Amino acid sequence: MKIVSWNVNSLNVRLPHVLDYLKTHAPDVLALQETKTPDEKFPQAEIEAAAYHVVFSGQKTYNGVALLSKTEAVDVQAGIPEFEDAQRRVLAATINGVRIIDVYIPNGQEVGSEKYEYKLGWLKAFSGYLKAELVTHEKLLVLGDFNIAPADIDIHDPSRWQGKIMCSDTERQYFFAMLAMGLADSLRSLHPSEGMHSWWDYRLNAFQRNWGIRIDHILTTAALIPLAGGVHREERGRERPSDHAPVWVELQT
DNA sequence: ATGGTTGTACGACAA
Numbered sequence: 001m002k003i004v005s006w007n008v009n010s011l012n013v014r015l016p017h018v019l020d021y022l023k024t025h026a027p028d029v030l031a032l033q034e035t036k037t038p039d040e041k042f043p044q045a046e047i048e049a050a051a052y053h054v055v056f057s058g059q060k061t062y063n064g065v066a067l068l069s070k071t072e073a074v075d076v077q078a079g080i081p082e083f084e085d086a087q088r089r090v091l092a093a094t095i096n097g098v099r100i101i102d103v104y105i106p107n108g109q110e111v112g113s114e115k116y117e118y119k120l121g122w123l124k125a126f127s128g129y130l131k132a133e134l135v136t137h138e139k140l141l142v143l144g145d146f147n148i149a150p151a152d153i154d155i156h157d158p159s160r161w162q163g164k165i166m167c168s169d170t171e172r173q174y175f176f177a178m179l180a181m182g183l184a185d186s187l188r189s190l191h192p193s194e195g196m197h198s199w200w201d202y203r204l205n206a207f208q209r210n211w212g213i214r215i216d217h218i219l220t221t222a223a224l225i226p227l228a229g230g231v232h233r234e235e236r237g238r239e240r241p242s243d244h245a246p247v248w249v250e251l252q253t
Numbered sequence: 254a255t256g257g258t259t260g261t262a263c264g265a266c267a268a
Contacts, residue, residue, distance in 0.1 A: 009268085010260055034268090036260070061261055062268095107268055115267090147268095201268090203257035243259075243268080 001096060001251045003029045005143040005216055006235075007104070007199075007244035011035040011066070014242055015043055017235065018068075021246065022050050025232070028070050029095055030246075033104035033145045035064030042066070057088045065091040065102045065144070073100075083125040090126070092133070098224065098251075099137035101130070103144035108165045116165065119147070123174040134181055134221065141251075142183065143218040145199075145244065148175045150185065153195065154214035166215055183219035186226040186249045198231050199244045207236050216247045225252035 004027045008014040011032065022030065030052075035042070037058045047054045047068055057078035058064035065088060067073055073093035080090055089104045103126065108119035134140060148171045152158035161167045179185060187196050197212025204211070220226060229249035236245040 013260070034260095061266095109267075201257085202259050205257090240259095 001029070001098070001253050002027045002248060003031070003100070003141065003143065003218065003251065004246050004248040005031045005033070005102070005145070005218055006246040007033040007145040007216060007242060009034045009036070009242040009244065011037045011043065011064070012041075013240065015046060017238065017242070019046065019050055021232075021235070022052060022068070025248070027248065029100060030068040031100065031102035031143050032066040032068070033064075033102070035066050036061055037064055055091065055093055057091045059086075059088045063088045063104060065089060065104055067091055067093050067095070067100065067102055069093075069095045071096055080125050080129045083129070085122070089122075090129075096253075097139060099133065099140040101133065101140070101142045101144075103142060103146070105145065105147045107147050108171070111163065111165055111168050120170060120174075123171070127174060127177060130178060131181055134183075138221060138223045140183075140221045141218065141224060142178070143216075143247075145215060146175065146217050147215050148172060149213045149215050150175050150188070150217075153193070154197070156195070156197065156211045156213065161213070166213065178219060182221055184222070184226075186218045186220050187214075187229050187231075187247060190226055190229045190249075196231055196247075197233075198247050200236055202243050216244055218247060218249050220249070220251070226250070227252050
């Protein structure tokens with residue numbers, strides 16, 4: 001079972017890239033973030049024409065998540081239960097017997113800002129939700145844009161980013177707390193000593209200079225065995241790319 | 254150089 005996470009930064013702009021990706025890689029599940037598309041304008045027909053099922057939770061201009069899958073998604077749930085949030089950032093569903101949680105964690109803008117406080121409050125609520133979900137789902141996978149680089153190896157130039165957004169101790173603690181719940185960082189486990197960067201800023205030619213950061217993750221419970229995984233960084237080098245590359249894992253079935 | 258680019262939507266904000 002091949003599972004992919006990709007922050008597309010506008011599905012309207014990136015639909016051709018996504019359809020090409022489905023053809024080339026034929027993933028069983030493709031989780032999207034930052035679709036920036038309200039539900040009434042979601043390109044459902046185009047995706048179904050590519051022989052994929054799709055569920056989505058979106059809004060105008062910002063955020064938005066979607067799950068594309070070869071087999072139908074069931075028990076679909078949008079958002080974090082009992083957490084009021086106007087921003088569409090979470091979509092959970094069961095696909096092939098695996099509980100899949102697609103997440104777009106807030107960026108936080110700058111350490112100490114109002115948006116950073118929103119990020120921390122959001123992480124607290126999401127962590128509680130995750131802990132509860134793990135009680136009832138043995139096969140569970142959390143994937144998406146976490147906007148957290150867990151360790152120095154995940155950053156092209158750690159000194160330049162120290163203490164900054166995505167790298168602050170408090171954010172990292174939330175990430176490690178998720179691992180302590182019984183989730184494995186599948187890409188890091190498969191590739192212990194490579195950068196595996198997944199995001200490159202649009203500015204300053206960051207991709208060409210390989211100024212990347214690993215902020216897109218796929219976490220798996222012990223009942224799921226990752227056989228292989230990686231980053232499709234060639235997508236970042238295409239015409240009019242997203243600033244994120246897809247990250248993927250192949251699970252033992 | 255505390256720099257710049259992209260998306261949304263047409264000015265400013267988010268990333």
